[in-house]
Amino acid sequence: MNYKNFPMVPRVIFGRGSFNQLSEIISPKRLSSAAPFIYLVDDVFKSNSWLTSRISLSYDDRIIYISTKEEPKTSQVDTLVEEIILSTKARPSGIIGIGGGSVLDLAKAVSIMLTNEGETRLYQGWDLVKNPGLYHVGIPTLSGTGAEVSRTTVLTGPDKKLGINSDFTPFDQVVLDPELTKDVPCDQWFYTGMDCFIHSIESLKGTYLNAFSKTYGDMAFNLCQEVFLNNSALSKEETEDKLMMASWHGGMSIVYSQVGIAHAMSYGLSYVLGTKHGIGNCVVFDHLEEFYPEGVQLFKKMKMKHNIELPQGICAQLSEEEMDAMINIAMGLEPLWENALGKNWKKRISSKQLKSLYLKM
Structure with missing residues (x-):
């Protein structure tokens, strides 16, 4: 019998207030001062300084707010990837997803598509990704989706809804801070x-x-x-x-x-x-x-x-x-x-x- 050799998230930190350690966790992963960290953040936090003020931006780091009114789409990933490529001097040091399952899935997909050619829709399926994605970190602000740990990123494409299921999809680092879920309706x-x-x-x-x-x-x-x-x-x-x-x-x-x-x-x-x-x-x-x-x-x-x-x-x-x-x-x-x-x-x-x-x- 052949057994599947499944990937796992290699690093995870858990605890109330652990979000405050994000800067020290990711700083060793910075490739250069020209290689920014890109934060994809649920736009529900756009006016919530309680969370965003704790994100430490350096050099050309930037926050991109993500609307979650609709489920994540392959076209949305393509647009984000293009925006990141056009606005950065060098390949980013990493992608940090902060939000519910939709934002975490987008962060995983963007990480993969910054190192793999073509349109995102071409990678919907099982084990189609050829190259490892960029360093990527998942920080859930909702509990339940399991997106923080799964090997898939669920996306709606032009002709199907199907994940990018691959060994390169799981996050390299996850921060589990239950305090971030305190205001969920x-x-x-x-x-x-x-x-x-x-x-x-x-x-x-x-x-x-x-x-x-x-x-x-x-x-x-x-x-x-x-x-x-x-x-x-x-x-x-x-x-x-x-x-x-x-x-x-x-x-x-x-x-x-x-x-x-x-x-x-x-x-x-x-x-x-x-x-x-x-x-x-x-x-x-x-x-x-x-x-x-x-x-x-x-x-x-x-x-x-x-x-x-x-x-x-x-x-x-x-x-x-x-x-x-x-x-x-x-x-x-x-x-x-x-x-x-x-x-x-x-x-x-x-x-x-x-x-x-x-x-x-």
């Missing part, structure tokens, strides 16, 4: 946290499950239950700490296995309707009792406990063309279906079944 906290919960369910119930992914998946699953169901004894700080750890473990679990049906169908929603990833996963997972009965039952309890009302009827007005596109995007993610249903997955799921599920959403 309740709904967003829930949707992003459920991304982590769904990661753990899809990993633990998948056919790709192994001892490594199970260990991480179990930890993420248990932490999510603590945070979202049994949190009455936890302080706000403890909740933030535990959810950030859940996100890391959930992400690690899918590094060593794969996600499943909720993610495949959520990609379809995102491609056609522009639905944000976290809420898309929730909308889909709410209807997957047939495939993940215990997980969906727990999800519904969590939803009720936190008074979350999901959007209804989002697929009701779709044209046949749009529905077909959604189904094709979802069905095209073969590793996700194989993990969920096994090698004979095509005999267990059909376009007709997917259409029926989408029409319930």
Whole structure:
């Protein structure tokens, strides 16, 4: 048997206030005074000096604020890469992503595309990247996506939504500072946290499950239950700490296995309707009792406990063309279906079944 030699994030710092050590962490990686660090920062922090004032800029370092109103696109990566190339005297020393999963994915993609030729869309898929990316650092300000640890960067391209999945994608350094998540709105906290919960369910119930992914998946699953169901004894700080750890473990679990049906169908929603990833996963997972009965039952309890009302009827007005596109995007993610249903997955799921599920959403 051939075993996959998976990459891991080589360096990670965890703790409240650890963001303050960023400058000393990255300074040895500066290539020269002409080679800047480029900070990609969620534009929600544009007027938030509490975070931005703690970013130490030197020489030609610069901050580029990133709008997260839409899911990350391959065209957005191409635009950022061009902007960076045209505005810097030398190849940057590194890319620092500060934000939720969308910004972290963009940081990983920009790092890769600054050292690989062509358009970003050409690298959507598995192991298509030829050259290592620039030094890149991930600093999550939301907990749940697992983007800080995963070997993929999920992007919507001109004809598909699919990640750049490669051994060169994971960050070289991650800073896990739970304090950075303190101002996340309740709904967003829930949707992003459920991304982590769904990661753990899809990993633990998948056919790709192994001892490594199970260990991480179990930890993420248990932490999510603590945070979202049994949190009455936890302080706000403890909740933030535990959810950030859940996100890391959930992400690690899918590094060593794969996600499943909720993610495949959520990609379809995102491609056609522009639905944000976290809420898309929730909308889909709410209807997957047939495939993940215990997980969906727990999800519904969590939803009720936190008074979350999901959007209804989002697929009701779709044209046949749009529905077909959604189904094709979802069905095209073969590793996700194989993990969920096994090698004979095509005999267990059909376009007709997917259409029926989408029409319930």
